[in-house]
Amino acid sequence: MKNTKKTIKDFELLGKKVLMRVDFNVPIKNGEITDDNRIVQALPTIKYALDNGARLILLSHLGRIKTEEDKINKSLLNVSRRLKELLSREVVFVDETKGAKLEEKINSLSNGEVLMIENTRFEDLNDKAESKNSEELGKYWASLGDIFINDAFGTAHRAHASNVGIASNISESGVGFLLEKEVKYLGEAVDNPQRPFVAILGGAKVSDKIDVIERLLEVADKIIIGGGMAYTFLKAKGENIGSSLLESEKLEYAKEMLDRGKDKILLPIDSVYGSEFSENATARIGDSSSVKSHELGLDIGPKTIDLFEEELKSAKTVVWNGPMGVSEWKQFSKGTISICEALANSAALTIVGGGDSAAAAIKFGYADKVSHISTGGGASLQYLEGKSLPGLDAIKNK
Numbered sequence: 001m002k003n004t005k006k007t008i009k010d011f012e013l014l015g016k017k018v019l020m021r022v023d024f025n026v027p028i029k030n031g032e033i034t035d036d037n038r039i040v041q042a043l044p045t046i047k048y049a050l051d052n053g054a055r056l057i058l059l060s061h062l063g064r065i066k067t068e069e070d071k072i073n074k075s076l077l078n079v080s081r082r083l084k085e086l087l088s089r090e091v092v093f094v095d096e097t098k099g100a101k102l103e104e105k106i107n108s109l110s111n112g113e114v115l116m117i118e119n120t121r122f123e124d125l126n127d128k129a130e131s132k133n134s135e136e137l138g139k140y141w142a143s144l145g146d147i148f149i150n151d152a153f154g155t156a157h158r159a160h161a162s163n164v165g166i167a168s169n170i171s172e173s174g175v176g177f178l179l180e181k182e183v184k185y186l187g188e189a190v191d192n193p194q195r196p197f198v199a200i201l202g203g204a205k206v207s208d209k210i211d212v213i214e215r216l217l218e219v220a221d222k223i224i225i226g227g228g229m230a231y232t233f234l235k236a237k238g239e240n241i242g243s244s245l246l247e248s249e250k251l252e253y254a255k256e257m258l259d260r261g262k263d264k265i266l267l268p269i270d271s272v273y274g275s276e277f278s279e280n281a282t283a284r285i286g287d288s289s290s291v292k293s294h295e296l297g298l299d300i301g302p303k304t305i306d307l308f309e310e311e312l313k314s315a316k317t318v319v320w321n322g323p324m325g326v327s328e329w330k331q332f333s334k335g336t337i338s339i340c341e342a343l344a345n346s347a348a349l350t351i352v353g354g355g356d357s358a359a360a361a362i363k364f365g366y367a368d369k370v371s372h373i374s375t376g377g378g379a380s381l382q383y384l385e386g387k388s389l390p391g392l393d394a395i396k397n398k
């Protein structure tokens with residue numbers, strides 16, 4: 001998509017209070033950040049703002065907040081500390097989401113200084129003010145700054161107070177470099193793709209991908225389906241799937257899609273079957289003619305890998321969303337790794353659409369070998385479905 005939105009570069013930032021929505025919704029285990037990719041990805045926009053003399057106010061959510069107790073593990077304090085290390089600059093952390101203390105700290109910022117407010121979703125304890133985009137909250141946050149920059153692609157598919165709310169109540173707004181880049185890549189892939197355009201879908205659930213399959217049937221030349229969701233399609237074709245993942249209520253839908261996408265949809269022809277759903281299950285390679293009733297397909301098999309790789313060889317554009325098997329478990333990760341490898345060896349524009357496939361590409365060492373890894377699973381799926389992103393729509397046009 002050609003970007004028609006204002007960007008951070010369209011503004012004179014010196015001395016301005018810049019409210020920036022970032023996506024610092026990072027995975028945290030026992031208080032430790034286990035993957036700081038989202039913080040790293042936001043650095044170019046943050047650095048640009050600071051180098052240009054902005055008084056920067058960062059807003060982000062972290063997880064979901066339903067009770068007071070949720071606040072204990074969902075503070076952004078540790079995230080602010082990691083940001084400080086990555087920036088090698090002081091980051092003022094305010095453990096509030098509104099009020100006099102926050103306002104005072106913002107007003108005492110000097111040019112080139114950065115402040116981070118506490119998790120925006122703490123406001124969800126107040127009748128879901130953040131997630132339901134309370135008018136009052138959006139107005140309040142907007143009143144704290146002069147310019148709003150949205151760089152949070154991961155939440156761009158949601159209309160929350162900290163993105164759409166602020167953007168709708170401030171006179172100046174633009175996108176940051178990360179959001180701009182995400183939309184540019186996804187736009188290049190689906191709005192006017194170089195052909196053949198091959199989409200790869202995997203992961204657990206057909207129901208999550210219904211809209212994207214419908215849309216891809218219109219725009220893609222081939223749709224490769226692997227992962228747990230493939231078995232509902234195989235069953236719809238009348239194949240035996242043993243105890244593999246099945247969404248029975250989606251069988252009719254799968255039949256209809258197979259009918260509509262006759263030559264477009266490519267399904268697995270063999271699988272790695274596990275004797276049970278466990279990391280240490282006994283595994284064997286086979287196909288639907290040999291699968292036993294207790295066995296589950298937990299990865300695509302070697303013949304399928306060859307079939308999918310062959311299809312990817314001639315592709316000019318590839319978008320991938322969802323692992324080919326239970327890639328968290330070593331003996332069922334080969335299919336997903338092979339797709340990473342095929343994308344890495346491809347001359348095509350290759351885009352990994354967030355979520356588990358992005359995590360897999362990073363974990364298996366392919367992050368630098370594809371054209372783009374999206375930071376937002378839900379947002380990239382919504383974009384692929386052809387729907388607009390409210391967090392982007394709310395930003396002022398050039």
Ligand code: AMP
Pocket residue numbers: 202203204205208227228229245297298299321322323324325326327328355356357
């Ligand atoms: P999704 O969030 O829909 O992209 O699904 C990702 C999850 O699907 C991962 O946790 C995988 O372990 C899981 N998954 C992938 N393939 C299979 C399979 N064949 N059987 C069960 N789960 C699977």
